[in-house]
Amino acid sequence: xxxxxxxxxxxxxxxxxxxxxxxxxxxxxxxxxxxxxxxxxxxxxxxxxxxxxxxxxxxxxxxxxxxxxxxxxxxxxxxxxxxxxxxxxxxxxx
Amino acid sequence: xxxxxxxxxxxxxxxxxxxxxxxxxxxxxxxxxxxxxxxxxxxxxxxxxxxxxxxxxxxxxxxxxxxxxxxxxxxxxxxxxxxxxxxxxxxxxx
DNA sequence: TGTCTAATTAGCCACCCGTCTAACTATTGT
DNA sequence: ACAATAGTTAGACGGGTGGCTAATTAGACA
Numbered sequence: 001x002x003x004x005x006x007x008x009x010x011x012x013x014x015x016x017x018x019x020x021x022x023x024x025x026x027x028x029x030x031x032x033x034x035x036x037x038x039x040x041x042x043x044x045x046x047x048x049x050x051x052x053x054x055x056x057x058x059x060x061x062x063x064x065x066x067x068x069x070x071x072x073x074x075x076x077x078x079x080x081x082x083x084x085x086x087x088x089x090x091x092x093x094x
Numbered sequence: 095x096x097x098x099x100x101x102x103x104x105x106x107x108x109x110x111x112x113x114x115x116x117x118x119x120x121x122x123x124x125x126x127x128x129x130x131x132x133x134x135x136x137x138x139x140x141x142x143x144x145x146x147x148x149x150x151x152x153x154x155x156x157x158x159x160x161x162x163x164x165x166x167x168x169x170x171x172x173x174x175x176x177x178x179x180x181x182x183x184x185x186x187x188x
Numbered sequence: 189t190g191t192c193t194a195a196t197t198a199g200c201c202a203c204c205c206g207t208c209t210a211a212c213t214a215t216t217g218t
Numbered sequence: 219a220c221a222a223t224a225g226t227t228a229g230a231c232g233g234g235t236g237g238c239t240a241a242t243t244a245g246a247c248a
Contacts, residue, residue: 079102
């Protein structure tokens with residue numbers, strides 16, 4: 001969970017995720033939207049992959065990245081549980 | 095938003111938030127639950143306060159900390175929007 | 189086999205983060 | 219005023235992070 005929130009804490013990476021929410025994109029297409037070198041972008045992809053927030057597949061020379069919403073939903077669940085426990089201090093389960 | 099996710103990315107801080115979801119607690123009471131010096135704990139409180147995930151008030155010698163769910167809900171909203179855009183690529187607004 | 193293109197990996201650097209000890213501030217009580 | 223208690227602030231230190239350039243891998247194509 002650490003690495004998920006850490007991955008989300010960078011604005012570039014959040015923007016990458018937002019772009020991927022529109023659908024699969026290649027590394028190059030994503031990189032072209034930022035004022036940053038490809039290696040730097042590649043680093044961000046690696047961080048997002050490590051957190052399992054994105055998946056990748058190679059097709060010829062290009063690598064296609066796509067959003068993996070499962071982990072994102074786990075992050076939502078963690079924070080929501082916090083808020084619920086807080087608001088429901090009276091008679092919430094364990 | 096950066097500082098919110100960054101604040102959430104540390105396990106000690108997430109545990110502090112979980113404890114505070116049970117209700118207001120003093121700095122000392124919180125610190126006693128961790129194998130860490132008070133200054134280190136104080137640092138974590140500062141990070142959480144800076145992200146506005148917690149609030150504090152002094153009462154005599156003690157400082158009481160409490161959870162601020164507003165910002166937590168904003169974090170949920172951000173991630174939920176991501177997931178929704180992704181799943182609803184067909185005919186979602188904007 | 190070369191060579192071009194897409195992308196990552198390697199190595200470097202400045203800065204940030206989490207922790208500690210030591211020192212300080214604030215409040216209570218004698 | 220002094221001492222005790224609760225907590226923060228200051229400064230140092232090792233390890234991690236985000237950016238860069240240069241080198242490398244992987245695939246397409248002549």
